Amino acid sequence: MSSQNGNGSKGISLGALARRPETGSLIGFIVVYIFFAVLGGPVFLGLPGWSSWLNIAAEVGIIALPVGLLMIAGEFDISVGSIVPAASMMTAMLGGHYDAPAIVAILAGLGVGLTIGLVNGLLVTRTTIPSLIVTIGVMFAVMGLTLGFAVLVKGSTSVSYVPDPLTKSLMGQFVKGFSVSIFWWLGLVAVFFYALHVSPWGNWIFAIGGDKESARNAGIPTSQMTIALFMASGFCAALVGVLQVMTYQQAQVAGGQAFIFNSIMCVVIGGVLLTGGAGSIIGILLGTMTFAVVNQGIFFAGLDPNIQFIITGALLLAAVLSNDRFRAMATSAAAKK
Amino acid sequence: MSDKAPVLEMRNVDKSFGPIDVLHEISLKVHEGEVLCLLGDNGAGKSTLIKTLSGVHQPTRGQMMMDGQEVRFPRPRDAQEMGIATVHQFGGTYPLMSVGRNFFAGAEPTKGFGPFKVFDRQKANQIAVEEVQKMGITRITDGDRLVGGLSGGERQSLAIARAVYFGARVLILDEPTAALGVKQAAHVLRIVNEAKRRGLAVIFITHQVMHAMAVGDHFAVLIRGAIAADFRKGEKSREEIADLMAGGESMADLEANIEGYMETHDGHPPPPAH
Numbered sequence: 001m002s003s004q005n006g007n008g009s010k011g012i013s014l015g016a017l018a019r020r021p022e023t024g025s026l027i028g029f030i031v032v033y034i035f036f037a038v039l040g041g042p043v044f045l046g047l048p049g050w051s052s053w054l055n056i057a058a059e060v061g062i063i064a065l066p067v068g069l070l071m072i073a074g075e076f077d078i079s080v081g082s083i084v085p086a087a088s089m090m091t092a093m094l095g096g097h098y099d100a101p102a103i104v105a106i107l108a109g110l111g112v113g114l115t116i117g118l119v120n121g122l123l124v125t126r127t128t129i130p131s132l133i134v135t136i137g138v139m140f141a142v143m144g145l146t147l148g149f150a151v152l153v154k155g156s157t158s159v160s161y162v163p164d165p166l167t168k169s170l171m172g173q174f175v176k177g178f179s180v181s182i183f184w185w186l187g188l189v190a191v192f193f194y195a196l197h198v199s200p201w202g203n204w205i206f207a208i209g210g211d212k213e214s215a216r217n218a219g220i221p222t223s224q225m226t227i228a229l230f231m232a233s234g235f236c237a238a239l240v241g242v243l244q245v246m247t248y249q250q251a252q253v254a255g256g257q258a259f260i261f262n263s264i265m266c267v268v269i270g271g272v273l274l275t276g277g278a279g280s281i282i283g284i285l286l287g288t289m290t291f292a293v294v295n296q297g298i299f300f301a302g303l304d305p306n307i308q309f310i311i312t313g314a315l316l317l318a319a320v321l322s323n324d325r326f327r328a329m330a331t332s333a334a335a336k337k
Numbered sequence: 338m339s340d341k342a343p344v345l346e347m348r349n350v351d352k353s354f355g356p357i358d359v360l361h362e363i364s365l366k367v368h369e370g371e372v373l374c375l376l377g378d379n380g381a382g383k384s385t386l387i388k389t390l391s392g393v394h395q396p397t398r399g400q401m402m403m404d405g406q407e408v409r410f411p412r413p414r415d416a417q418e419m420g421i422a423t424v425h426q427f428g429g430t431y432p433l434m435s436v437g438r439n440f441f442a443g444a445e446p447t448k449g450f451g452p453f454k455v456f457d458r459q460k461a462n463q464i465a466v467e468e469v470q471k472m473g474i475t476r477i478t479d480g481d482r483l484v485g486g487l488s489g490g491e492r493q494s495l496a497i498a499r500a501v502y503f504g505a506r507v508l509i510l511d512e513p514t515a516a517l518g519v520k521q522a523a524h525v526l527r528i529v530n531e532a533k534r535r536g537l538a539v540i541f542i543t544h545q546v547m548h549a550m551a552v553g554d555h556f557a558v559l560i561r562g563a564i565a566a567d568f569r570k571g572e573k574s575r576e577e578i579a580d581l582m583a584g585g586e587s588m589a590d591l592e593a594n595i596e597g598y599m600e601t602h603d604g605h606p607p608p609p610a611h
Contacts, residue, residue: 211430217423
């Protein structure tokens, strides 16, 4: 230890690396990638493999980022599962059914997400209901509203929309099999990295998740911060909805439910503690990549697709165990010299 | 020192919650560079008193004065802005955050270009370590260390150092030594002395008479919401204070009773009174 204590040495020591919360996620990703690389062969290692899992990673990754921040702050957001179809339905309805300009349709779709996030945030901060329950309730309400409006306006549960070429190329294009949503995802990774690790707000998020009462006493605007985080997750889920409309040129009232568990899984595999207070964007990024590799690697490996659920489940359990170990290590180092 | 107005004073403060009176006619004062020990058993009203001092509760009757001027704290924030800092047992520290981040939670130093604020980690760590070391905790040398890895005493010291750094004039310590071992408690007591030396007014809440006697200049014993005794250092012995806290019932009598019972009952202690 004493060697590390010197004048802020930046050398990478093995011990310090092992204590970083991302290390487990990195090892997990490498193991999973090698496993599928061996089974999947050159096709999985080549462009088709990369594009297929990166496309999956981008969609779930965009949602996992804010869900991860919320989890670090000690909250859950289940409602993302119904925000995705609600936003895509709003965009397709305005753009496809009412022929509104693409920008209006997109902003309206994103607005749906921000509004639902605001409702979530207000309900969580103004009442004592746990966010898990609040967002489950909101999810069902939004699901019902989406279905109701779709049937009322269109008389159908799906709406098609053909975006103009510019919109299509910015939000729904494939380049050699790679979806443009990958770039949206990477851009958001940078934004969230700044928010959590560089800006002072990141400190507030960790503090809120660590001890909300103390954070409030220290003058951190805990309620505003929580509402902002819920709005961020509403926004990102809506963005995925809009990207889906632009990509598939159609919006469905169902679908999106998979994002609930998948985003939580990415976040937990990425080393975020379920109880809040710890986590990192790099970890969430790695967790998302691991999840996507398992999700798509199965097909390249020629395994029974059902095996992916077993692997994902095992990964989740291993991740929670190693997260707990990390926490135990972090809080019990007092005895050492 | 005594001719200066006390930093914080309570005059005949009552506090009731609805029909229940919790505090009666509390009068206290604490001067700069002085440690006031508030002693009391569980349920004596200590926490209500702290919460009234720190702005969580408002007094039902009576006055609160700072530097001789009457003050009111509608919110805890107002008390903080006047320089009243409250440190709870583990409060104010986040185990999974680094020392530097803990120290500046809510008041982060930033270096910025335009709208992009950047948390200045190096500055935060440096100041945090310096301040903690100045308070006599030399074991904390790395601002990146997680607070969860520190001992209870060190965490307590970090919280106190933080309050001092952010300009506290009155330090309210709520049972800072209750959950600590002997050595760590000594640590915290040393820091209380250091805060006192720097001219802070310290209100030290405890039920451990030994700890109170080690640092206190002035003592007040709280029983059922009223001040049962108010005396200065050296005016009472440890036994007398313990007896006072037990509600006037002499501890020695109590011990004699129990021993007497055990002698006549094959060494069994008496059944607990209900």
